[in-house]
Amino acid sequence: MTLSTSCRFRILLLSGVFAFSLGVPALAASAGLQRGELGERYPKAPKVLPAPGASSGLLLVDIVLRFPLGGTGLTGAAVVATDSAAFIIRAKALSKHVVLFHDVPVGVHALRFVTAQGGTTLFAFEVPHTPDCTVFVSPGGVSYLGTTTVRKKIGFGPPEVQIAYDAERERESWAIFLKKYPNTPWADLVRARLDSLGGTQAAR
Numbered sequence: 001m002t003l004s005t006s007c008r009f010r011i012l013l014l015s016g017v018f019a020f021s022l023g024v025p026a027l028a029a030s031a032g033l034q035r036g037e038l039g040e041r042y043p044k045a046p047k048v049l050p051a052p053g054a055s056s057g058l059l060l061v062d063i064v065l066r067f068p069l070g071g072t073g074l075t076g077a078a079v080v081a082t083d084s085a086a087f088i089i090r091a092k093a094l095s096k097h098v099v100l101f102h103d104v105p106v107g108v109h110a111l112r113f114v115t116a117q118g119g120t121t122l123f124a125f126e127v128p129h130t131p132d133c134t135v136f137v138s139p140g141g142v143s144y145l146g147t148t149t150v151r152k153k154i155g156f157g158p159p160e161v162q163i164a165y166d167a168e169r170e171r172e173s174w175a176i177f178l179k180k181y182p183n184t185p186w187a188d189l190v191r192a193r194l195d196s197l198g199g200t201q202a203a204r
Contacts, residue, residue, distance in 0.1 A: 034082050037124040042076040051185040052140035059101040059143045062173045066151040072118035080112040095176045110134040131196045133163045167197050
């Protein structure tokens, strides 16, 4: 089964360069939210992962930044439980395109923020809620959201975000996880998931 590729939406880029575009109250409120997000703590991935439990799971998100001049790198991401907008889980990037969320409570979660850095400038991208961009985290299981592409065109317009699914990208993401945690109790679950991806496409 192929994940929906219709999840295409626009987000606001937090940067002083674009401050002039935030005059509308709704946009100003969103910009303030993103500024506040830059002050939040994004924890590094732990050296040792806790064993799978009955009330939480593990989630990987694959994020690709496409900026015309390059030089902008992923620093982290945040997901939110869809039944509680205030419950946000933040994490620093595990690699240049993979973010690991561990000990995620069972339930439906959505990507909320993507953070990046270009030179000395930090950015926070707010991702609006949409059903197509969510993933269910099962108890003691491993989940994969899909590939989130943040694309910025030349000019001052906001970036575009698209979430799609590709089995090869998922394989690569889990391979990065196994390289970091080859002996974790989660490893067998991840290898079983990789075995299930035998075709060109798979459900998350």
